[in-house]
Amino acid sequence: MIIAVDGPAAAGKGTLARALAAHFGFAYLDTGALYRGVAHAVLKSGASASDEAAALLAAETLNPDQIDPKAIRTPEVSEAASLVAAMPPVRAAILAFQRRFASHPPGDQSGTILDGRDIGTVVCPEADVKLYVTASPEVRAHRRWLELKGSGSGPSEAQVLEDVQARDVRDTDRKTSPMRPAADAHLLDTSDLSIEAAFDVAVALIETSRG
DSSP states (O other): EEEEEETTSSSSSSHHHHHHHHTTEEEEHHHHHHHHHHHHHHHHTOOTTOOHHHHHHHHTTTOOGGGOOOOGGSHHHHHHHHHTTTTHHHHHHHHHHHHHHHHGGGGGOOOOEEEESSIIIIIIIIEEEEEEEEEOOOHHHHHHHHHHHTTTOOOOHHHHHHHHHHHHHHHHSSSSOOOOOOTTTTEEEOOOOOHHHHHHHHHHHHHHOOO
């Protein structure tokens, strides 16, 4: 079984996807971490985030097991990830990896959950369940601000909101795999939902699909 979880930054899709994977015993892939891993590798090499050749090399040699989860969560890497994710050659390399993961989950698990921006539309259009998790820009910016504040970063909430809105524009307007809900996706607005409430709704949708 393949479950696609898409949506904009800080909508809660990663937290939800991980909880669902644990609940159902499915393999989980944070596809955003792949692009962040590429971005971090590019910046670490000293290249510019807009250097497509450096980004493609990083994508083709990326080892997901070696991605540092803390190092890829900085504002600089987030910004760079949005840039490398818009590069067609990089997306092609990461796309191939994602599809292999979805069709051949590690440990022969009976299902996979992938979260990202284009899982239901491009990566796995045949997914059994597609969720599009969203929230208002203000709510998402507040969540991200709290997250950054907790990790010691110090941008203002207004700056975080500006960054969230700018990323939304880039992700929505990019020519390759723009962010949008699949036609058959279930829209899950978490603006006024706790993670527990969102989880219950998602589990019900998946259970219904499983029969």
